[in-house]
Amino acid sequence: MIASLKANTGPAFDRDYVQGQVDYQKGNAALFRYEIKKGVDPDLKEFAERTLPKIEDHLQRALKLAKSDLVSGGTGE
Amino acid sequence: MRVSQYGELSPYGREDAMRTLMPVTRRHAACRHLIVLLGVFSTTSLALGQTSKVQTLSLGGARAVLNAAEQKAQQLSAPSSLAVVDACADLIVFEQMEGVRPIGINLAVGKARSAARFREATQTLEASINGGRSAAITDGAIQMDGGVPVRIGSAVVGAVGVNGLNHHNDVEIAETAAAVVPGADARPSSAAAPASNVASVLSPVDANFVAQAFLGAPFQIDSGRIAEEKAANADLRDYAQLMVVSHIPVVDGLTQSCSGNGYLRLRRNCCKAPIAP
Numbered sequence: 001m002i003a004s005l006k007a008n009t010g011p012a013f014d015r016d017y018v019q020g021q022v023d024y025q026k027g028n029a030a031l032f033r034y035e036i037k038k039g040v041d042p043d044l045k046e047f048a049e050r051t052l053p054k055i056e057d058h059l060q061r062a063l064k065l066a067k068s069d070l071v072s073g074g075t076g077e
Numbered sequence: 078m079r080v081s082q083y084g085e086l087s088p089y090g091r092e093d094a095m096r097t098l099m100p101v102t103r104r105h106a107a108c109r110h111l112i113v114l115l116g117v118f119s120t121t122s123l124a125l126g127q128t129s130k131v132q133t134l135s136l137g138g139a140r141a142v143l144n145a146a147e148q149k150a151q152q153l154s155a156p157s158s159l160a161v162v163d164a165c166a167d168l169i170v171f172e173q174m175e176g177v178r179p180i181g182i183n184l185a186v187g188k189a190r191s192a193a194r195f196r197e198a199t200q201t202l203e204a205s206i207n208g209g210r211s212a213a214i215t216d217g218a219i220q221m222d223g224g225v226p227v228r229i230g231s232a233v234v235g236a237v238g239v240n241g242l243n244h245h246n247d248v249e250i251a252e253t254a255a256a257v258v259p260g261a262d263a264r265p266s267s268a269a270a271p272a273s274n275v276a277s278v279l280s281p282v283d284a285n286f287v288a289q290a291f292l293g294a295p296f297q298i299d300s301g302r303i304a305e306e307k308a309a310n311a312d313l314r315d316y317a318q319l320m321v322v323s324h325i326p327v328v329d330g331l332t333q334s335c336s337g338n339g340y341l342r343l344r345r346n347c348c349k350a351p352i353a354p
Binding site (some may be wrong): 014024028 | 283
């Protein structure tokens with residue numbers, strides 16, 4: 001992932017980075033939601049509950065960027 | 078009759094799945110023969126030192142689990158494929174309810190087998206993969222929600238796999254079914270075990286969470302720094318900067334010296350640091 005980011009330039013870089021971010025934030029949100037639902041340790045659950053809104057905020061930002069023309073459309077392929 | 082020595086389920090459709098019922102049943106019998114053999118040789122110290130007991134679901138136990146699963150599936154109006162395997166991960170009983178998708182046959186058996194062999198609910202496995210543990214898929218085992226081990230104490234005596242239209246239902250049905258065996262505890266064994274040290278306090282779900290939750294932070298910093306420089310879109314550069322500044326405290330938190338016992342305690346204490354993955 002880091003290697004392809006280093007290799008890409010221009011719109012291809014933006015798409016690569018944004019798509020990676022959407023996947024990352026989705027996976028992270030799922031992990032934290034699972035801990036909230038199925039975790040046992042109260043400290044960890046509390047941490048997950050406290051942190052999930054931040055991850056969801058980051059996910060929404062990434063999704064918005066992925067939908068924006070500047071990133072997803074741009075010069076076309 | 079085709080007999081597969083290892084009792085592998087064919088991945089090709091209903092007929093093959095049904096045909097493999099016989100070989101896996103034989104394998105199940107072989108698993109129990111091990112226990113019988115143990116009885117024969119247990120008078121010698123040699124056998125005692127070189128064999129071990131395997132407690133496994135009987136046919137009656139497996140049917141009880143299957144019936145509980147079917148009952149729960151009907152209650153939820155969730156027609157499902159239902160599979161119950163023994164402690165050796167071999168199929169004992171299987172049921173395809175009316176209205177299921179054919180692929181569910183393979184998935185239900187696969188989920189049950191994975192739960193028995195990993196000694197963990199497949200929900201934990203799927204969460205691990207979704208959390209970024211991509212290497213876990215190289216095993217080739219089905220690691221989707223809906224497989225739950227049947228435990229008696231700390232021993233996994235079998236597992237149930239459920240596949241319907243909704244994976245949340247799959248989990249609920251499987252958990253209900255796994256708990257039906259007398260003495261069974263569908264919860265992970267470490268969660269029920271007395272707390273003798275920090276590591277055992279964490280349930281498998283918690284331990285997985287701790288292991289996964291911080292893996293992405295260094296990547297977010299590295300990739301964010303690259304994007305801050307290279308992104309063509311100004312909004313994207315701002316986002317990248319946000320990722321860098323919000324993940325630096327995560328990494329700092331992990332490297333700071335936390336008091337406590339061992340690696341997990343370190344991670345746990347760091348959870349309390351003001352961080353934002």
